[in-house]
Amino acid sequence: MNRFPSSGTRSLFPENSAGTSATHADHFRSRRFLLKLLGGSLVSGLSASATASAAGLPLSSNKGKTMKIVVLTGSPHRRGTSALLADEFMAGASARGHAIVRFDAAFEKVGPCLACYYCSEHAGECVQRDAMQKILPEILSADMIVLVTPLYFFSMTAQLKAVIDRMMPQRDALRQHPMKSAMLVTCGSDTSWNMDAIMAQYKALLRYLPWEDQGVVLAKHVFARKDIEGTEYPAAARALGMSL
Ligand SMILES: Cc1cc2nc3c(=O)[nH]c(=O)nc-3n(C[C@H](O)[C@H](O)[C@H](O)COP(=O)(O)O)c2cc1C
Numbered sequence: 001m002n003r004f005p006s007s008g009t010r011s012l013f014p015e016n017s018a019g020t021s022a023t024h025a026d027h028f029r030s031r032r033f034l035l036k037l038l039g040g041s042l043v044s045g046l047s048a049s050a051t052a053s054a055a056g057l058p059l060s061s062n063k064g065k066t067m068k069i070v071v072l073t074g075s076p077h078r079r080g081t082s083a084l085l086a087d088e089f090m091a092g093a094s095a096r097g098h099a100i101v102r103f104d105a106a107f108e109k110v111g112p113c114l115a116c117y118y119c120s121e122h123a124g125e126c127v128q129r130d131a132m133q134k135i136l137p138e139i140l141s142a143d144m145i146v147l148v149t150p151l152y153f154f155s156m157t158a159q160l161k162a163v164i165d166r167m168m169p170q171r172d173a174l175r176q177h178p179m180k181s182a183m184l185v186t187c188g189s190d191t192s193w194n195m196d197a198i199m200a201q202y203k204a205l206l207r208y209l210p211w212e213d214q215g216v217v218l219a220k221h222v223f224a225r226k227d228i229e230g231t232e233y234p235a236a237a238r239a240l241g242m243s244l
Contacts, residue, residue, distance in 0.1 A: 066096075066097045066098050066099065067098045067099070067142075067143035067144050067180070067244065068098070068099045068101065068138075068141065068142045068143050068144070069093055069098050069099065069100050069101070069142060069143065069144040069145075069146060069244075070100075070101045070102075070103065070135070070138050070139050070142040070144070070145050070146070071086055071089070071090060071100055071101070071102045071103070071146045071148060072103050072105060072135075072145065072146065072147055072148065072160060072163055073086050073102070073103070073104045073105060073106070073148040073149070073160070074105050074106060074147075074148065074149035074150070074156055074157035074159045074160025074161075074163075075106060075148075075149065075150050075157060075159075076106040076107075076157075076159065077150075077225075078104075078107075079225060080150065080186075080224070080225060081150065081186035081219065081222045081223075081224065081225055081227065081228040082148050082149055082150045082184060082185070082186045083148075084225065084228055084229070084234055084237075085148060085184040085186065085217060085219065085228075085233060085234060085237040086102070086146075086148040086184065086237075088234040088235070088237040088238040088241070089146060089148075089182070089184060089217075089237040089238065089240055089241040090102065090241060091238055091241065092237070092238040092239060092240065092241025092242035092243075092244075093241035093242070093244055094241075095241070095242060096241070096242055096244055098144075098241075098244060101135075101138045101142070103131075103135045103138070103163070105157075105159040105160050105162065105163050106157070106159040108130075108131035108135075109130045109131050110130055110131050110132055110159070110162045110163055110166060111128050111130055111162070111166075112158075112162050112165065112166075113162070113165040113166055113168055114127065114128065119168060119169030124169045124170050124172075124173065125169065126166065126169045128166075132163070132166045135163065136166070136167065136169075136170055139167070139170075139174070140170060140173055140174065140177060142179060143179060143180060144179055144180040144181060144182070144214070144244070145179050145180075145181050145211065146181065146182045146183070146184065147160065147181070147182075147183045147184070147202070148160075148183075148184045148185075149183075149184075149185055149186075149198075150185070150186050150187060151185055151186065151187035151188075151194060151195070151198060154194060154195075154196070154197040154198065155197055155198055155201065156185075156198060156201070164205075174209055175208070175209055175210070178209075178210055178211070178212060179209070179211050179212070180211065180212045180213075180214050180244075181205075181206065181211035181212065181213055181214065182213070182214045182215050182216060182240060183198075183202050183216045183217075184216070184217045184219075184237055184240075185198055185216070185217070185218050185219065186219040186222050186228065186233075187219070187220055187221075187222070188221070188222070188223035189220065189221065190220045190221040191220075194220065195218045195220070199216070199218075202216065214240070214243070214244060215240045215243070217233060217236045217237050217240060219231070219233035
């Protein structure tokens with residue numbers, strides 16, 4: 001059963017208050033609105049044309065240096081919508097010579113943070129022994145981090161959030177280690193406000209850690225792989241990777 005249909009049937013995340021999902025015509029009207037909002041680019045958002053950060057400050061140029069980029073994905077679908085955006089972003093970034101470390105959280109063993117604060121008493125060592133032991137050092141030595149997730153109830157998936165929470169033992173080190181960042185999100189509905197919460201969360205992460213936003217791709221109305229193939233979103237993700 002398609003619980004977040006891309007057209008025609010009732011959706012749990014409807015576009016309008018009557019509870020019906022958006023039609024394709026609504027979708028394209030909305031997409032034009034998005035394009036207009038974002039100055040003609042589906043690569044949006046905080047850095048828009050990659051000239052200004054969330055704080056309105058100019059972004060530092062990469063000056064052609066190659067980076068180590070950690071891509072964290074959160075979907076349990078290996079060939080889903082967000083996986084396509086991850087692949088396209090990575091292809092673009094690889095073409096520019098950047099080194100990519102990809103971590104598919106849904107296929108790794110990462111327990112949720114136990115809030116035991118063992119790490120506070122043990123020099124940032126976590127009490128849990130799992131895949132965080134391999135990805136956290138990669139994050140700590142990366143120049144850029146990319147969050148890739150489908151929208152689950154207006155937020156990132158639990159699998160990806162677990163990785164973020166498990167950064168807790170090294171939060172001080174992370175805050176001393178500024179990184180660039182980007183976010184790629186897909187979702188089934190075309191509701192105007194459905195990305196608001198995840199964008200607010202991303203902005204809070206930028207501010208706290210601190211990360212320097214390089215752009216976001218917000219792919220709406222793409223419930224399944226067939227819905228995103230043939231849209232502008234994969235090319236937008238590739239362009240974001242190529243822009244680095
Ligand atoms: C648990 C769950 C929650 C979801 N929540 C939302 C939501 O809040 N808004 C939305 O538009 N789509 C929602 N969806 C639909 C997914 O975001 C959408 O199908 C997405 O394209 C799946 O990405 P993937 O193929 O990379 O896994 C939800 C799906 C699931 C399984």
